[in-house]
Amino acid sequence: MPINKAVLAAFKAASRIKPDIRKSYEAQRVAEDVIGKLTLPDPRCRIDEATATMADGFEVPLRVFTPLDIDFSLGSGLKVTEDSRGTILFFHGGGWVNGSVDFYIDACTTTALKLERRVVSVDYRRAPEHRFPQAPEDCYEVARQLHAGTLLADADAHNIVLFGDSAGGNLAAAVSLMARDRGEFMPRTQMLLYPATYNDHNPATSWFDSVRENGEDYLLTSQDIVGYMELYRSSPDDLHNPYFAPLLEPDLSAQPRTLVITAEYCPLRDEGEAFAGRLDLEGSDVACYRVLDAVHGYLLYPSVFRFVKDTYRIIKHFLDGEELAEGDEQAWLGILGTD
Template sequence: MRSPMSGHRAYSPSIPDRLTRAAMTAAGSLPAPLLGLVGGTPRRLDGQVLDPHFQAGLRIISLMSEGEYQDLTVEQARLVLERSAYTVSGTKIDLAVVADMILPLGGTDTDRADLPARLYSPVDGEESLPVLVYFHGGGWVLGSVDSHDATCRYIAATGGLKVISVDYRLAPEFRFPTAAEDALAAFRYVRDNAEELGVDPRRIAVGGDSAGANLAAVVCQQTRDAGEKMPDFQLLFVPATNMSARTRSYELFGEGFFLTRENMDWYEETYIRSDSDRLDPRASPLLAEDFSGLPPAHVATGGFDPLRDEGEAYARKMADAGVPVSLRRHESLVHPFVNAVGASPRARSALSEAVGAMRMGLAY
């Protein structure tokens, strides 16, 4: 099962990238007063105060900006995201196993014969562990297993479980509903081949951030509707849940906090085929008619995030339908804090809290 990743091009950081990462990692341990020299006066909005590490980071990003994603070519935007994620990834966490692999999904469509993924495990051996099938963020257009490598290492190490990070196909080369179909097929493969993969078949979670959390939510809805075994838990970081409307958090945080309204407009327009797709629950899981019977969930939102309100609305919909849900708004954080494990203590704390919720949900 461990073979080179088909078609995957690993990101190769330059010397300036490495120096920037070292500086960001060092800044992650500095006290707030010193960070204020870089970030300036604390930003306050909607009764919240922006984390000084993220405020300083946003200042640095603005100085080094290569342009907004929507103003670049897709290839340029992908490179910029990989570089940005690398610079805040911190010191690499060592694990017993980090292995590229192929999920042989089969099917009649020849380009669905396999799907690249990466396995993270705190143990090297035959021990059966719980697993998190993880879908990276990036607006269904950007991102990769590399951009979220630090996040997955952190979750595997702190959670004592395996993580399988899925390199699903991206738009515009593959538009909606390809990413949703890939995510569903990847979960089904892990579920149906748990013994071979060395994972506990009773403890299979799905999760992701932003677009990846969207895909994880869709996997739960789709498996429930098909009457088959669902994931045992869903871990949703800053989920995108509704392409049909914009909320108050877009008005408050749609500019100046990393993810912008224009970014989201571009992501969605690149991913979907027509406006009718916006009403499809596979694109907008908040629009599903039924929220009952879904797996237990932990939903973590960022206070300074345009997606904050729709993520919290999704958590409330599940809770109102009787689904066990823990909802946590990290008031001082931006979108997507899960990548910044090397640059922000509060980002690490938020990840650790979510992992703890998942451990409780999976009962291990």
């Protein structure tokens, strides 16, 4: 599906004037903080603050988004009750360097309301101040406490879903691998939105065509990804660690039921789909969709955008078995396990 020419021209212009992320990440954080503070609350969703204590004593901030059922009648007046089918543990994107729970308030509110689930957003420690493996260790410990019932007493471990976009998708996949390897708990379900799963994003050497096809003109560039990984890693050896790049894991068996969603014009598209294919080949229950005409990072776009609405339709189909409307297949491409 060809992208709109005017939109493509704007993407190209924006992509080519972007500064090196290794030098500009602090300025980007400032801009994201300003945007986060301008977010208006939605009365249909209650937002609470919480923390989770890490092994080193650090308190990881959490933000909890609870969807509300608001009913008003003349007889009984206003009645507000929680309306939740389960809990989504959300790991935000931003290249392990940018992004924050503040920047993702709108996205998490929309997720809570659209999916009728409580969302727990994790403000894990970011690079380069806290390099790999700090972020996955923070996310793992929050997930462990949530599954154990010590973080939120009413959280049902059977109805916890790990969800992350971009670097957050990488962290969700890493947490699932860590959980299997350590044996303390095991997530039942994970959802990875345009995840980073591999370690090589040099167009000259990458295995994946999407790095070359989509690596210059669609906002997130291959150079950005290389820069983010340089800021994230503690040493070159980290590039070969499966918790850093889950597609490198030689054994991807015994993983949660998984939904992978990629974007057509994303440089990470092919590695996300390859990760889904590996999970499928090694015995996991996997569904994978490619959202057409979409670029990396679109979860942060207003929910009126077609590809955002399509993504929530796909997720509700995956989580709750809701049917995909006839004709909607034109808006996405089913890669595998999408019956």
